[in-house]
Amino acid sequence: MLDARGAVVPAVIHWGADLGALTDAQLETLADSRVRVVGPSAADTPMRLGLVPLLSDGWTGLPGLEGATLSLSAVEPVETGILVTLTGDGLSLVVELLLDAHGVLHARNRLTNTGAQPYALASLPTVLPLPPVAQERLDFTGVWAGEREPQRSGIQHGTWLRESRHGRNGHDDSYVTVAGTPGFGFRHGEVWALHLGWSGDKRTWIDRSAVGLTTIAAGELLTPGEIRLAQGDEYVSPWAYAAWSDAGLDGLSSRFHGMFRALPAHPSSSRPLTLNTWEAVYFEQDLTRLGALADLAAGVGVERFVLDDGWMTGRIDDRRALGDWTVDPARWPEGLGPLIDRVRGAGMQFGLWVEPEMVSLDSTLALEHPEWVRGGTRSWRHQFVLDLSNDAAREHVRDALLALLDAYPIDYLKWDMNRDQLGGSVHAQVSATYRLMDELRAAHPGLEIESCSSGGGRIDAGVLARTQRVWPSDTNDAHDRQSIMRWTSLLVPLEYFGAHVGSAPAHTTGRSQSLSFRLATALFGHAGIEWDLAAATPAELQSLGIWAQRYRELRGLLHSGDLVRSDDLGDPTVTGVVAADRSEAVFAIACLQSPRESVRLTRRLPGLDPALEYRVSVVDLGAAPLTHAGIPPAWVADGITLTGAVLGAVGLEPPLLMPDEAIVVKLVAVERS
Numbered sequence: 001m002l003d004a005r006g007a008v009v010p011a012v013i014h015w016g017a018d019l020g021a022l023t024d025a026q027l028e029t030l031a032d033s034r035v036r037v038v039g040p041s042a043a044d045t046p047m048r049l050g051l052v053p054l055l056s057d058g059w060t061g062l063p064g065l066e067g068a069t070l071s072l073s074a075v076e077p078v079e080t081g082i083l084v085t086l087t088g089d090g091l092s093l094v095v096e097l098l099l100d101a102h103g104v105l106h107a108r109n110r111l112t113n114t115g116a117q118p119y120a121l122a123s124l125p126t127v128l129p130l131p132p133v134a135q136e137r138l139d140f141t142g143v144w145a146g147e148r149e150p151q152r153s154g155i156q157h158g159t160w161l162r163e164s165r166h167g168r169n170g171h172d173d174s175y176v177t178v179a180g181t182p183g184f185g186f187r188h189g190e191v192w193a194l195h196l197g198w199s200g201d202k203r204t205w206i207d208r209s210a211v212g213l214t215t216i217a218a219g220e221l222l223t224p225g226e227i228r229l230a231q232g233d234e235y236v237s238p239w240a241y242a243a244w245s246d247a248g249l250d251g252l253s254s255r256f257h258g259m260f261r262a263l264p265a266h267p268s269s270s271r272p273l274t275l276n277t278w279e280a281v282y283f284e285q286d287l288t289r290l291g292a293l294a295d296l297a298a299g300v301g302v303e304r305f306v307l308d309d310g311w312m313t314g315r316i317d318d319r320r321a322l323g324d325w326t327v328d329p330a331r332w333p334e335g336l337g338p339l340i341d342r343v344r345g346a347g348m349q350f351g352l353w354v355e356p357e358m359v360s361l362d363s364t365l366a367l368e369h370p371e372w373v374r375g376g377t378r379s380w381r382h383q384f385v386l387d388l389s390n391d392a393a394r395e396h397v398r399d400a401l402l403a404l405l406d407a408y409p410i411d412y413l414k415w416d417m418n419r420d421q422l423g424g425s426v427h428a429q430v431s432a433t434y435r436l437m438d439e440l441r442a443a444h445p446g447l448e449i450e451s452c453s454s455g456g457g458r459i460d461a462g463v464l465a466r467t468q469r470v471w472p473s474d475t476n477d478a479h480d481r482q483s484i485m486r487w488t489s490l491l492v493p494l495e496y497f498g499a500h501v502g503s504a505p506a507h508t509t510g511r512s513q514s515l516s517f518r519l520a521t522a523l524f525g526h527a528g529i530e531w532d533l534a535a536a537t538p539a540e541l542q543s544l545g546i547w548a549q550r551y552r553e554l555r556g557l558l559h560s561g562d563l564v565r566s567d568d569l570g571d572p573t574v575t576g577v578v579a580a581d582r583s584e585a586v587f588a589i590a591c592l593q594s595p596r597e598s599v600r601l602t603r604r605l606p607g608l609d610p611a612l613e614y615r616v617s618v619v620d621l622g623a624a625p626l627t628h629a630g631i632p633p634a635w636v637a638d639g640i641t642l643t644g645a646v647l648g649a650v651g652l653e654p655p656l657l658m659p660d661e662a663i664v665v666k667l668v669a670v671e672r673s
């Protein structure tokens with residue numbers, strides 16, 4: 001709700017709970033009641049925290065636009081929201097505020113220089129007020145193979161500022177900034193959240209001022225001089241996405257997931273079980289080995305075979321050949337045709353790894369176009385950034401990729417990006433990358449793209465407007481994946497994120513987990529396998545086959561239902577997906593720690609219809625979880641029928657699972673006779 005009376009910058013007077021239908025008189029009274037009182041040692045007129053907070057309006061916290069004085073020119077209703085036009089100091093700023101059907105506010109700023117002088121833009125974030133009850137903050141950090149680690153604290157006077165200067169989101173991406181009532185959890189608490197749909201440098205903050213107001217903000221981070229607007233030029237900010245819930249983080253996820261599921265680019269087909277070749281063979285590619293891997297993959301029920309890094313001319317390691325998007329005649333003397341024929345002949349789709357934004361110095365491209373090589377002076381994974389903001393460079397790589405897509409039936413590109421940019425205009429580079437993805441998808445409308453960036457270094461609503469899968473992390477260690485999955489899914493629904501069964505020990509940690517745990521963990525996503533199946537035992541292959549069948553049976557539910565996570569403290573954790581009509585559900589009860597009690601604690605299964613009775617049964621994933629000696633609960637063998645109210649308020653007693661083990665249960669509402 002905006003107070004857009006008068007000629008001043010409108011103020012957000014409420015975003016949160018639906019206040020019901022209010023009469024004009026009630027709206028006036030509400031707006032009047034939100035005008036600030038004048039405190040001691042303050043300006044003589046009420047300070048205003050506008051939609052674009054300005055120093056000239058008395059706001060001394062972090063501003064929405066530096067150095068400008070703006071006033072309201074127009075408020076224009078559009079189908080799902082309003083456009084607010086502010087003008088002043090030779091600038092025209094249109095703030096777009098659109099509320100989608102899922103309750104997510106889409107906000108962005110369009111700034112035009114209407115004056116004769118050039119204008120250098122410093123920053124133009126989306127800024128929203130937080131109410132005083134929001135006393136606690138949550139956002140994310142992380143490292144390679146350990147992305148989206150949550151971090152929380154109270155909100156104090158001052159600024160909690162997170163910046164990405166990676167030229168990409170980075171492994172320590174703040175991801176979603178959340179503020180809420182103290183102790184908010186997955187199922188309880190009132191929470192306000194902001195996410196920026198941008199894959200480049202950005203700033204997000206929570207700023208609590210001693211004047212008694214708090215803001216939450218997110219916007220692109222610009223370097224000095226990066227955006228200079230001549231007369232008539234426009235800067236369009238990335239979209240920021242704001243959501244509120246009085247049902248904790250699950251309530252936020254429900255809104256964000258609804259938003260992603262409504263995207264035109266949202267994957268419309270069943271998510272094919274995928275095999276990715278990276279950890280199976282790394283750079284050791286040839287038809288004999290990969291043809292055999294494809295046969296084994298088809299045998300266990302894989303539906304998409306993705307040839308990862310190592311297929312390009314001279315790409316025998318990670319030191320060379322990026323930029324030369326031709327098939328290596330040494331390792332693939334007959335091209336990729338024979339492998340693709342084998343893959344497709346076995347009924348699988350074919351996917352190919354690419355890294356279009358990059359160039360190795362040891363490449364034909366760098367020799368021919370040294371002027372396109374940039375990314376600072378430091379090589380990173382022995383590679384540099386290809387200057388896609390140069391149209392000739394973008395067209396060159398686009399045409400090379402189109403030639404591949406024309407030459408071969410490629411259903412899917414795994415689009416990697418393995419370094420920070422460290423210099424140059426990130427704004428121009430990210431915009432050009434988006435354009436390149438759009439150009440490829442326009443030319444090949446059925447083409448799917450996965451967003452990967454050394455694992456989960458690029459996951460946001462900007463890239464997801466044009467991609468159908470994300471790679472949340474390079475780690476296939478199922479223990480670490482449990483946490484990465486739990487928090488990545490705060491924003492992104494399960495059908496987007498790649499979840500692979502790896503071999504044991506895990507390549508990234510050297511830690512071994514049971515096949516049962518690896519299967520259960522990879523089920524909750526867009527499932528796949530990343531394992532040299534030639535080294536798997538016949539029993540393991542059989543297990544994979546059973547698991548693949550279960551995935552096919554459950555993916556309709558997993559990829560459309562509501563994600564629920566229990567707030568029960570300690571171990572085990574509970575993650576479930578409940579069908580929209582609550583007629584069925586699937587839950588994983590996962591133990592990540594050694595038990596602190598002699599039995600595993602009773603766990604509640606949230607989100608069910610309290611009035612319905614559910615038949616609960618264990619899902620056979622092809623490998624039984626490891627348990628301690630003792631007597632397991634009878635329901636594990638026999639199943640059990642309980643109401644949603646009982647399951648939600650009392651819960652189930654888990655079997656005596658060992659650490660790093662999980663049990664998956666299916667719940668089906670029982671028909672009443």
Ligand code: DGJ
Pocket residue numbers: 278308309318353416418452453454455471473474
């Ligand atoms: C990093 C990715 O995250 C991996 O999955 C793999 O594709 C390698 N790059 C290949 O170089």
